[in-house]
Amino acid sequence: MSTDLSAATAADLRPAPDAAVRALTQAVARVHLPDTPRYRELTVTSNVVKAVRPLVVVEVVDADDVSRVLRIAAACGVPVAVAGTGHGATESMAGAILIHTAALDELTVHPEGRWARVGAGVRWAAVLAACAPHGLAGLCGSSTDVGVVGFLTGGGVGPMVRSHGLSSDSVRAFDVVTGDGVLRRATATENPDLFWGLRGGKGSLGVVTAVEIDLADQAEVYAGSIWFDGADATAVVRTWSVWSDLLPTEGTTSLAVMRLPDMDEFPEPLRGRTTIALRFTWTGDPAVGEEMIRAMRAVATPLIDSVAVMPYAALGAVHADPEDPMPLHETSLLLDDFGPDTADVLVELVGPAAQTAQAMVEVRQLGGRLRTGPDCAFAHREAAYQVFVLGLMIPEIAQVVAADARRITDALAPWARTGGLPNFTDTAGVAWAQRVYPPQVAARLRELSRAYDPAGVLLAARGVRG
Ligand SMILES: Cc1cc2nc3c(=O)[nH]c(=O)nc-3n(C[C@H](O)[C@H](O)[C@H](O)COP(=O)(O)OP(=O)(O)OC[C@H]3O[C@@H](n4cnc5c(N)ncnc54)[C@H](O)[C@@H]3O)c2cc1C
Incomplete structure (x- = not known):
């Protein structure tokens, strides 16, 4: 060769x-x-x-x-x-x-030091399975089918984000081939500028070949989802808006207004109607977690209640994100607040009486340890909630999905804050970068990109380079 x-x-x-x-x-x-x-x-x-x-x-x-x-x-x-x-x-x-990077599949768990080395082609499911025998946990996102490196270079906001922080805060080291073709190691002390930029900068500085991450001592969690009928939407969403605000940081929660298609792959009580899915992960004592969720369980009779002690390796079941390819339209926005007024607006927008083309509108509570991590290119630690709007681009509704998503984000604008999270987006380029990176973060990424990728080879850097 x-x-x-x-x-x-x-x-x-x-x-x-x-x-x-x-x-x-x-x-x-x-x-x-x-x-x-x-x-x-x-x-x-x-x-x-x-x-x-x-x-x-x-x-x-x-x-x-x-x-x-x-x-x-x-x-x-x-x-x-x-x-x-x-x-x-x-x-x-x-x-x-x-x-x-599919062939970069190395995966070694070091239980004594509670860390793992993970190749760029490895998905979270493999890491969770390899860590489970040691009672350890890698900080994955809602879907364990997602790639470890793609997730971590976007920061990574997972179902334990409030108790364990942004997932990229658990990164010890990246092995990365920067845009200039040089293999480098990036840690807090070795190429610290790159280390800063790779945690949130996505693929703008280089191609990561492996990552080394800290593992949490978390064999089990008290977690799952509680599904309510759309008829109970006002009570559930309003109560959640107050309850989530009082939840200690051992708890991470989100709430999704769902309109699942009437298809056999979905459980019978959930398909072809409006439902509300409350997601909950409690990393502390399960008995305390049970006390915490009691108030939400009491709001209405659940259609399905799966919240129980589960192995951490089964965490993907909390959100049960679909894994098969689908035609999707995705929009997201960050909020400073989600109180009862916002809850009422959300129900008006997508509750059972509303006309909407969206399959899911999810509100994720942020905060907790997400707020306190080290400085890096992930810029919006202060956001209180994230809204994620997901529509199916199927022929019957494809032409109205985008306008309907705008209707929802426009109505939530009074509570919105500027910015977006690097991982929750289906766009790229300058407009994307301007939304995700405040000017000083974008300027630093641009400077790093020019230094490490002088020829401007990396497609993902175009957003910050302009
Ligand atoms: C079902 C589902 C659930 C999700 N849940 C969450 C969640 O809970 N929290 C969250 O934060 N995100 C979540 N995401 C978003 C996800 O983290 C991002 O889409 C992420 O970029 C996916 O990475 P990937 O490697 O799997 O995808 P790919 O399509 O393979 O990669 C996406 C991007 O990641 C970067 N990237 C990938 N590999 C490398 C590499 N080796 N070096 C440098 N950059 C690289 C590049 O910018 C690339 O364009 C979810 C996505 C899906 C589909």
């Missing part, structure tokens, strides 16, 4: 994309061209509306592969995107090289 990149690219007078593909096939083993079976597998996205169609997919097997790809891309002037699972696809990647 040739590593003489200049020879492979310099004398090539064909258009840059052709030259890049030719150089890649000479320098790297697993190069997948469009319309090959592996290309199709590696370009599957969980949101089918966000289909990706890169010039070529390179399935990297180590950091050297990543380095070669980035150097060839810089020499040919072709941008580079990165993916591990396709759960966070935001743009088509047209004309770009996609580095896919």
